[in-house]
Amino acid sequence: MSHDDAQRLESLLLETAQGSSTAFATLYQETSAHLFALLLRILRRRDLAEEALQDCYVRIWNKAKSYNAERGSPNVWLASIARYRALDMLRARRPEVSEYTSESGEPLPSHVDEGVDVEQQAEDQSTLEHLHDCLEELADDQRDALMLAYYEGYTHPELSERFAAPLGTVKSWVRRGLQRLRECLER
Amino acid sequence: MNALDPQTRSLLAAEYVLGTLQGPARRRFDRWLQDSEALQRDVAQWEAHLHQVMTRSLQPVTPPDAIRQRIMARIGAQGALSSGGIMSSARTTTPGGRRRRQRRMGGLAAAAAVMLAVIAFFLPERVHQPEPPVVAEPTPSPIQPLKELAIADGARRWTVGLRDGQPVIAAAEGLQPPPPNTDYELWWIGDGAPVSLGVLPHSGARPVTVPAEAAGLDTGALAISREPEGGAPEGTPGEVLEVFPLES
Numbered sequence: 261m262s263h264d265d266a267q268r269l270e271s272l273l274l275e276t277a278q279g280s281s282t283a284f285a286t287l288y289q290e291t292s293a294h295l296f297a298l299l300l301r302i303l304r305r306r307d308l309a310e311e312a313l314q315d316c317y318v319r320i321w322n323k324a325k326s327y328n329a330e331r332g333s334p335n336v337w338l339a340s341i342a343r344y345r346a347l348d349m350l351r352a353r354r355p356e357v358s359e360y361t362s363e364s365g366e367p368l369p370s371h372v373d374e375g376v377d378v379e380q381q382a383e384d385q386s387t388l389e390h391l392h393d394c395l396e397e398l399a400d401d402q403r404d405a406l407m408l409a410y411y412e413g414y415t416h417p418e419l420s421e422r423f424a425a426p427l428g429t430v431k432s433w434v435r436r437g438l439q440r441l442r443e444c445l446e447r
Numbered sequence: 448m449n450a451l452d453p454q455t456r457s458l459l460a461a462e463y464v465l466g467t468l469q470g471p472a473r474r475r476f477d478r479w480l481q482d483s484e485a486l487q488r489d490v491a492q493w494e495a496h497l498h499q500v501m502t503r504s505l506q507p508v509t510p511p512d513a514i515r516q517r518i519m520a521r522i523g524a525q526g527a528l529s530s531g532g533i534m535s536s537a538r539t540t541t542p543g544g545r546r547r548r549q550r551r552m553g554g555l556a557a558a559a560a561v562m563l564a565v566i567a568f569f570l571p572e573r574v575h576q577p578e579p580p581v582v583a584e585p586t587p588s589p590i591q592p593l594k595e596l597a598i599a600d601g602a603r604r605w606t607v608g609l610r611d612g613q614p615v616i617a618a619a620e621g622l623q624p625p626p627p628n629t630d631y632e633l634w635w636i637g638d639g640a641p642v643s644l645g646v647l648p649h650s651g652a653r654p655v656t657v658p659a660e661a662a663g664l665d666t667g668a669l670a671i672s673r674e675p676e677g678g679a680p681e682g683t684p685g686e687v688l689e690v691f692p693l694e695s
Binding site for chain 1: 465488498502519521643
């Protein structure tokens with residue numbers, strides 16, 4: 261089934277690349293709810309997520325030719341387009357965010373809270389319980405750093421500032437977190 | 448760089464995908480990526496790994512139909528604007544005669560199944576193919592109610608509260624689904640423009656992400672609006688039905 265569905269999305273992408281707006285509409289129908297959830301998670305504002313969703317699918321329409329099945333499944337390719345678009349939008353807005361930060365004199369409290377929220381959602385999703393949750397295995401610092409980088413586009417220096425920890429320390433959180441993720445996923 | 452051992456190479460690819468590889472190192476990596484198929488495989492693998500672990504807890508959210516129409520207009524596909532045509536082409540295996548809404552749900556379930564299948568694809572073989580995402584709640588912590596929300600003279604009710612310190616919104620037991628092509632959307636109103644807290648659940652409870660300044664749900668006000676199915680297409684409330692002040 262997995263193979264069939266991935267193949268179906270692949271052929272929809274192929275037809276889209278050849279200019280079929282019907283195939284593209286079907287692709288949108290079957291994938292947009294997942295991309296929209298990802299965009300809402302990153303951007304945390306419905307209006308921005310809706311704007312980003314439009315940009316993403318116009319991009320998918322234009323870039324469908326460049327999809328290469330050997331480099332990964334259609335879903336991962338689509339999600340990557342969405343994530344990079346959303347992170348671009350976040351970065352463009354970041355000066356505004358910094359102003360809020362300096363006004364209150366406190367770092368923005370919401371980011372790591374968001375992480376907790378995601379964990380809560382994960383707990384709610386009992387149907388996926390049998391899938392090993394590799395994120396759960398990480399130390400809190402490692403997990404928070406990875407999630408901030410993935411969902412908010414934080415760089416090493418930004419993580420260092422955010423956690424008030426030395427640059428070398430956050431670098432090792434990220435690296436060890438990734439190492440442990442890989443070990444977990446490959447078990 | 449080609450002399451790097453596979454472990455180090457893979458970690459560099461991971462930091463590239465994650466975005467923490469920056470500056471000159473990222474540009475060097477970009478150039479190297481053009482020529483190295485092994486590196487391209489590492490990057491593809493990490494795109495899949497991180498996608499799998501980071502997004503597995505995200506619940507699909509159907510975007511408003513107006514977004515689809517705008518996208519189709521932007522790519523110049525005027526003929527594809529009627530949703531009927533898209534629905535019928537989207538699910539050719541769905542038996543005819545069902546209501547459109549059910550078809551859409553079928554499409555969503557299929558999309559969810561595709562995601563699960565992709566996850567399974569990247570897992571070690573000992574993990575069996577997952578079951579479709581049937582809703583079966585684990586025993587959640589009790590909700591500490593903060594505010595009862597009611598519209599239509601109390602005929603439709605929700606509770607806003609905290610579960611394990613996190614804001615949640617819960618539908619009342621036996622809540623009737625909204626009228627066809629309609630959803631109710633929850634908003635937080637502070638000093639600025641209303642902030643959408645998402646479409647109100649038809650049943651059960653879901654976490655709510657609230658703005659930082661409203662974290663304790665003790666300031667500003669909540670409001671419920673009537674919207675097209677999927678929520679406010681413009682990100683601003685349509686017809687506001689009720690406002691619930693939060694100041695205690």
